[in-house]
Amino acid sequence: MGDHGKMYVPEDLLPVYREHIVPLADIITPNQYEAELLSGRKIKNEGDALEVMKWFHDQGAKTVVLSSTELGSENELLGLASSVINGTSTRLQIGIPRLPVNFTGTGDLFASLLLGWMHHTDSNLKKSVENTVDTMQTILRRTLDMARQEAGPDTPLTVRHLELKLVQSLDDIRSPVSKCKASVLEN
């Protein structure tokens, strides 16, 4: 829907997403801006994030992952996740090392990887979020390295240079190298 304070889709679609699309979702992976737009609440701290994730559960989503928030630090984005599946509730957070560029298509890639891992792990939220973030890191680092090589030292990186290097990352999609650990939030 949008990012960095700007909607990609026409603004009059917001109530359609909120009232008709969100209630259809089993798994939803908004970034911070999208989560704030849909829920109508600002996320200024972890408590706000937990409330916003509860709002999505109340709309019917069993699994909510805030793919990134600015609640981390200068060097780290913070992801948060919550699932309520078969009466079992799990909430966790994960630090995501921040790379110094804006990529395009990361939300779509994150959603695809998470869906695949939730399917392959019988809805194990911790493992799925960790594998997803680990694969994202590898793909984005490869994308950035190859973009810098292609552009050379004097040319600013463009969207074309930063096209996600998915084909070159097939092995990392199949078998992520384990690095980022999620911590489970108690109550």
Ligand SMILES: Nc1ncnc2c1ncn2[C@@H]1O[C@H](COP(=O)(O)OP(=O)(O)O)[C@@H](O)[C@H]1O
């Ligand atoms: N600058 C970045 N540095 C590191 N990881 C990033 C960066 N941008 C995106 N990502 C990765 O992509 C995922 C989705 O990005 P996010 O910005 O939350 O969604 P969207 O692309 O929809 O705005 C994040 O969880 C993170 O793993």
